[in-house]
Amino acid sequence: MPYLDDPLIIFTDLDGSLLDHHDYSWEPAQPWLDRLATAQIPLILTTSKTSAEVAALQSALQLTHLPFIxxxxxxxxxxxxxxxESPVPGARYADIRHTLEELRHRYDFEFRGFGDVTPKQVAIWTGLSEPDAALAMQREASEPLIWFGNDLDFSHFKKCLTREGLALTRGGRFWHVMGVDAGKGPAVQWLAAEYQRQRGKPVITLGLGDGPNDISMLEAVDHAVVIKGHHDHAMPLSRHHASQVFRTSEFGPHGWVQGLDHFITLPAREIQK
Ligand SMILES: [Mg+2]
Known part of the structure; x- marks a missing residue:
């Protein structure tokens, strides 16, 4: 298990993980956030939100000197x-939209993406306020959409996207169209490799997440914290050993703290405090 002075990099989901599912508070995690900052351990926010949505939060957490996913x-x-130095993976939003519009024109596929509608409509779909919906619409590399057509057309749509190098993943309410190689896991692997290249030595990765969209991230890291979630989805991982996977008994930031307490050994002087 790593020590606080090991070359650690931590990747964390936001909603239901670092942030409380109900009030978005991270207060219980603050002592650990301070410790990580002092030890200069990068904390990489890894989320389904857009960059525009993450920016204010990253600043409030005093992490703006770091990348985020x-x-x-x-x-x-x-x-x-x-x-x-290495090329950054991912498709461009404009290219995704172009492909979607072309496919819809050619085959009469029935769907609506964020790029087809107004902030007012996205606010109705998501329950966000209109200004927040506008932030969620500032897409850079993926498009959420709602499918209105039949199942047969849907499987055809899926095949067409694959041919275009795009993939469809299931979110809560939306389908997300993104590059076929994109996902939290691949992004975590890419960023860990980039840190390793910059530092010229191996890094140890730790990830924390509560939902099915965190599984690829939790599989990609050395140490995985599965935070108890407010959902019924199983969170199956290929590893089970306590040195690699820890499942918390608490929700949100309380579980987040349990996870770091489990994996990271503090210097003796801190334990005595
Ligand atoms: Mg979550």
Whole structure:
């Protein structure tokens, strides 16, 4: 198990993980956030939100000097100081929209994406306020859509997307169209490799998440914290050993704290406090 002075990188989901499912507070996690900041351990926000939605939160958490992963892994956002050398994965939003519109024109597919509607409509779909809906609509690398057509057309639609190098993943209410190789897991792997390249030595990765869209991230890290979620989905992982996977008994930021307490060994002087 890693120590606080090991070359750790931590990837965390937001809603229901670092943030409380109901009031979005991260207060219980603050002592650990301070510890990580002091030890200069990067904390990478890894979320389904858009960059526009994450920006204010990243700033409130004092993490703006770090990259973050948005749109379920389809987008990696870098601080101004970063110059990644390897090509950053992902499709461009404009290209995704272009493909979707062309397919709809050709086959009469019945769907509506965020790019087809107004903030008012997205607010109705999501329950967000209109200004928040506008932030959620600032897409860079993935498109949420609602399918209105039949099942037969849907499987045809899926095949067409695959041919175009795009994939469809299930969200809560929406289907998400993104690059075929995109996901939280691939984004975590890419960023860990980039850290390793910059530092010239191996890194140890730890991930925390509560939902099915976190599974690829939890599979990609050395140490996985499965935070108890407000949902009925099983969270199957290929590993079970306590040195690799820890399942919390608490929800949200309380579970987040349990996970870090489990995996990260503090220096003796801190334990005595
Ligand atoms: Mg979550």
């Amino acid at each position: 948005a749109e379920n892994g389809a987008m990696i956002h870098f601080p101004a100081s970063w110059r990644p």
